[in-house]
Amino acid sequence: MKSHLLIITTALLLSACDINESMRSNAADSSTSDARVIAAKSGCMGCHAASNSVYGPAWKLVSKRYQGVPDAHAQLTATIRSGSAGRWDQITGGKRMPPQQGSINDEDLKIVVDYIIALNTPKPATAATETATKQE
Template sequence: MKFSLFIVTLLLLSACDIDGSMRANSKDGSAVDARVIAAKSGCMGCHAVSNSVYGPAWKLVSQRYLDVPDAKEQLIYHIRTGSAGRWDHVTGGRRMPPQKGAISDVELAIVVDYIMALAAPKPAQAAATVESEPPVETH
């Protein structure tokens, strides 16, 4: 039954419009779909990309950690050890249970990279921001 559910999940995700922002490169250079990893690891039972389900939407997580220097390490830590209180305004006080055996270290890093990329400015956005800023005056 679990295998059938996994196959159905893979088929549904493969039907989605998956672009480069939804992929992360594994160490061997092959593209790995972070959402497939997240689905098979159970992450999507509580989280979604744009909507808060049981836990916070990944776009909210990405925005919160956008300017945090060690964001990736912090997210990995909170996923592995669980978290409470950090998202009460979104979750109504629900806790994230520790995810020690649900996902490997390599796969977790791929999923966290994907989450962090959700709030990163796209090249066109970054260029538009630079062009719209007033020139710096030098004296």
């Protein structure tokens, strides 16, 4: 009887972890979608894409450059607001990114910058993944 109760309790706990992970995954998908919609609406997608360089650098490359930088969010936000030159010459052929002062508001810019920085951020292990790894 005790072993049945233990099995049922364990199953309930693991299913709750899966539900939480599913909810987190759905929230992440939603914020990714929001960031892409905002970026398209603001004109960012004319020069950038997430995985490949169009006219400007791919956002995954940008994310990689800012990985581990303590104030990455503030630096990238400032670069977008004021424009940049010389950082990506091998991709842009020396053309500069123009300042984006009026094309995107602060709230939307934060969503896009969060998305860009998260592209190369390691994902934390989930409870379900940790449990499966321990059982192997």
